[in-house]
Amino acid sequence: MSKTTTGDLRVAVLGVGVMGADHVARLSSRISGAQVVVVNDYVTEKAEQIAAGIDGCRAVVDPLDAIADPDVDAVVLATPGPTHEKQLLACLEHDKSVLCEKPLTTDIETSLAVVKREAELGKRLIQVGFMRRFDHEYARLKALLDGGELGRPLVMHCAHRNPAVPTSFDSAMIVRDSLVHEVDVTRFLFDEEIVSIQIVKPAANPGAPHGLADPQIAIMRTASGKHVDVELFVTTGVAYEVRTEVVAEKGSAMIGLDVGLVRKTAPGIWGGQIAPGFRERFGQAYDTEFQRWVDAVRVGGTTQDYTDGPGAWDGYAAAAVCEAGVASLNSGLPVEVAMVDRASIDGA
Structure with a gap:
């Protein structure tokens, strides 16, 4: 896995609404070993605005292009639930670890399809954002x-x-x-x-x-x-x-x-x-969740390497x-x- 000159994990954040913007700020200011290099949102102006405030970051219009980008090592999905299936499958296709905010997908059939596709690859690349496990x-x-x-x-x-x-x-x-x-x-x-x-x-x-x-x-x-x-x-x-x-x-x-x-x-x-609000109650949990994810992915780890890191199966079971x-x-x-x-x- 290639890195920045500092060895940081290069992350694409897809969806920069309320939650996604929080994650961009988290990765940029409180999480060590990571750099947000690509952002994407269906509101193009919002993505461009956020990218402009981060050194070395750019906005990419198509989320699938953002996932496939060779400058991206890992992906954070904070996009609407109905888009998750296609985006998760793209992450698996490009062998990129992904932290996906819940839901995994919006129905059990597509969630199961994602579980099966990941299982076929023989390694766990998906973590679902059930942050309470890190509180x-x-x-x-x-x-x-x-x-x-x-x-x-x-x-x-x-x-x-x-x-x-x-x-x-x-x-x-x-x-x-x-x-x-x-x-x-x-x-x-x-x-x-x-x-x-x-x-x-x-x-x-x-x-x-x-x-x-x-x-x-x-x-x-x-x-x-x-x-x-x-x-x-x-x-x-x-x-x-x-x-x-x-x-x-x-x-x-x-x-x-x-x-x-x-x-x-x-x-x-x-x-x-x-x-x-939820930020005050679970801010520490989000920070811990992201830091452990970044640490594991930087050394080539999977969700197996996290302490109780919820994976695709957990997303399917919840759905x-x-x-x-x-x-x-x-x-x-x-x-x-x-x-x-x-x-x-x-x-x-």
Whole structure:
């Protein structure tokens, strides 16, 4: 793999909207060993504007040309989900590692096709951007569970709250864009697949946009019978809150309490601060995720070399659970998750 004169990994960032622009800034200012050399966006002017602010960076109009560019060593996909399949397959064709923001693709058929194509190559080039695996609190909870101190985990309670969402957000997106993180967290913490899901719709928040089923309650069951429930409330008008509690046979553990500075003031007020948004809550996780990805790819590594780095299979599994979740949202009934057996795909 060729590098810059400094040995940095030369990265193309595709999609420089809110998330992609954050990643460009992250790679340019906080991540060592990487240089953004190409940016792409369907809004050409935005890509050109961002490229102009980075030494040695240029805008490329066609995303597939950006992937094929000989000056690009690796790719970050922050493009809309419907474009991911074609772009991921192009990364595989050109033997380039790619960090793909969720979703892997927008349906289980194309996600499975990507998994199979990568498996045919015999090496893992795809990492999916489930950044919570790199958050310090989730890492500590995972280590605690794996260490066995709490015994067998039995139940997990989660809350996922946003102050607001764009007006384009619909009820299914609460499953596909919000719940998807708890889906991956469940698989990460418990090391097993989710086999069924039910979405319950309580009375809608009067402050939510018309027609948005918010809040929602997701009830999931894992292969060994563990119970997971998730409160999803994306129009609280308050702050960004993500909590996870695992109840096990010998105790319990909770993360996401935002217990930093706690103050007491007159007249009898007790409290602290809640993260206003996802950047404040998970900024460290994104930075750690990207640094480990860059470090591994620079030395010719794959997703196998990351600490719990989620790969294409994890993206496929999340897509399968969310597809069942949307079906349950529409029917109100529990839905079994339909997935192929991982063992049936050599190398997956």
